[in-house]
Amino acid sequence: MAPSRANSAGVTAGGVLGSLSRFWRRTYASDYIGFVLLLTGYLLVQFLVEPFHRMFSLNDLRISFPYAETERVPLGLDFIYALFIPLGILILYNLAKSASVHKQHVTILGFAISMILTSFLTDVIKNMVGRPRPDLIARCLPAAGTPRDVLVDIDVCTQPDHHTLHDGWRAFPSGHASFSFAGLGYLSLFLAGQARIFAHGTTGSLAEHTEKLVRGDLVRALLCFAPLLCATMIAISRCQDYRHDVYDVCVGALLGWTVTYWSYRRYWPRLSSGRCDEPYAGPPGGGGDEAGAVRYGRIRDEEEGGGAGAGAGRNVT
Template sequence: MVPPRPTSGVVDPSGGIVGSFSRFWQRTYASDHIGFVLLLVGYLLLQFFVEPFHRMFSLNDLRIAFPHAEVERVPLLNDFIYALFLPLGVLILANLATHAPPHKHHVTVLGLAISLILASFLTDVIKNAVGRPRPDLLARCVPRPDTPRDVLVTIDVCTQTDHHTLHDGWRSFPSGHSSFAFAGLGYLSLFLAGQMRIFAHGGGGGGGGGASAGDKVEKLVRGDLLRALLCGAPLLGATMIAISRCQDYRHDVYDVCVGGLLGWTVAYWSYRRYWPRLGSWRCEEPYAGPLGAQDVVGRNGYGRVRDEEEGLGQGRNVGIDLGVLSN
């Protein structure tokens, strides 16, 4: 009988610390939470330790000669209320009202958090790199009286003593309020559209009278304007926040449009990481997620794959097109 080979100093990938960590990493949302923390730390570092690139400017440039609004229509705190706390409250209440399982609560809040922090991080990276002057830069700068008006000058001509007021004058592009508003309220709009099945196809009642189930659902969805307007209301709110930045002369239309597009893109990207497309007939249920994040697969509906989806969804909780159902 051949004696077993010594295993001292050899790490078994299926066991030990490495194996336990690998299983933990693959079966939980640890990577998502760690990624969120890294983005948060990066955002805070940008806020406190990074100054923007200071582009040269001219005192004759009327585009940066607007007055500085001491009182903003939507202060930063209000932007947090409208784009973070309000969507968060609606998401939690909606899940509680539908008796959602813990998994759905988790991915709903996690998706919103990642959307907001990623949009904020990307916005600040671009802001500091571009260094575009705000429309109220001259009022912030308070240039010296002897500054020439017909040449390009630098920040050295400014007499403003408030550090934040001065340097924030070169953070015009893109609009942070706009990107944050669309990242939070845009995510809420997507969530509501999925829960109310605004764009869902299939999965309706039984056919009858020569009409298929899919036809009945499509007619119902197209005629339900009130639900569609409700889902679009958060986008209107985000748009009004963006417009307020132009009214306060903090940004121009170009800044808020790009900021809004950035926030909406991040919101959609974050939403789709956890939820099926809005056209899926299971759009109101999130993806199952890692196995370790579930209690017992199939026991309590937490990440459960429906019987009719087995074999078609390859074990994933995803939507199925009408073409598949009709075959």
């Protein structure tokens, strides 16, 4: 009886673990847990971590620019331009197209992960690098008599506002640039996929497809490019306000674009795919059941319409 109970317990434990494993692979639970962890990490970094304070010299002209009291794109507007407007467009587009619940779900989930991962990475790098902003000396308000020809540290500063002072060492990379390219960049990728401006596959007759290419491709491509132009203008405004230099902005933009492309491709086929306007069938890395009746995850390249197998299939028909 003892061995029988042990076997029964083992089977039960195996059944529970197996069920949990299947649930983990066949749902987006891991994505939501990851999102919560990233959000928690971002909030902890944002409110509890102070940046590394690099030493500086009062003679350094690169950090001697004036402090802009009024920014061209303050943080609140950056959230509107890069977060709320793109999110609203994504939701409204899917509603107008009567998209499935699954498509609406992964559209928002991919966008949300792109934004929070970009924000988390940007803030971690900012605080670790501790690069002075171009307006650092104006923020610092160095004490009278501070020597100008030697390296000094934050102790010479008399700025009473804690945030204004410590934020002076968060220049690299630009948060506005990374955030705007994450949000508006995701919108650009989504629109490019829905408009099929890079797709190789066809959805109708060859004549119909060719007609669409001739009549609408440039206009659609420009519309898909517009969010990237807006993101670029937001990034440039940070140089105009002397919050960042070109190096900070370019690296921030590259960071935001890289993260958003990675996040987009976890849920959507490549833009050259014949099925680029439809998301993958299930969670990234998901498997099927034992009988293979349910299949999740990414479809094969030849099924995307871009592989040799798909081309051969079209030639036969």
